[in-house]
Amino acid sequence: MRILVIDDEADQASINTAKMGNPQDEEEIERTTVNRLIIDLVKGNDCESNRSNAQFQAMNYVSFTATPYANVLNEAYRDSLYPSNFICNLPESKEYFGPKVIWGSKADDNYNGLNILRTIPESEMKELKLLHKGSTSTLPTEFQKSIAWFLCSAGLIQELFF
Incomplete structure (x- = not known):
């Protein structure tokens, strides 16, 4: 079986938001349910974290998010969803509407900010x-x-x- 998991909005449920124990001891790290299930799938385990009887010919996990630094929210431990090989920053589309568009950017003259913010006297x-x-x-x-x-x-x- 070949598996491709595409995690859109990867800054949501797939991030481990549980309290982390000793990062040196994998047994002490608690995981949220979705995070644990995705890691088990990626590692070839079943839903109870045991080695799966079904062997994967290929396992690919691709995560997407428009949130800058979202992948940094993932812990960078051995058994993590944090990318071990690369992070690719895609160019912004013309339809992008985020903080740079709203407030502007001192570093980029193309972004002056919108005239939608009001200061309360x-x-x-x-x-x-x-x-x-x-x-x-x-x-x-x-x-x-x-x-x-x-x-x-x-x-x-x-x-x-x-």
């Missing part, structure tokens, strides 16, 4: 704190504007898709 921050404490029920001006923008965009989406 210090005077309104004081009003927000009073609102959170329940001392007032008046919404600051910028808060009112943000709610209006949200309602307009939700209305537009409603109009376009429903």
Whole structure:
């Protein structure tokens, strides 16, 4: 049997988020269920971590994620999903929409940031704190504007898709 596992959004369930024991002792390392099952599959084990009766002619595990550094979240131990041979950084598509597009980049003149972020004036921050404490029920001006923008965009989406 030849197996190809393609793990899309590899920064989600396949990462081991359990508390790690002594990295020198594989027995002390706890694993989340999905992480353990994928590692067992890659190693040719069954779901109980015993050597599988079915021998694999080829086993390939390919993980994809748009999250920078997602693979770094995987532990770099002997029996890990962290790539032992390579990590390939793909070029960004024209449709990419992430932190660099939103906030801009000092290192790249092509990314100036979008005009969608608003700074709340210090005077309104004081009003927000009073609102959170329940001392007032008046919404600051910028808060009112943000709610209006949200309602307009939700209305537009409603109009376009429903």
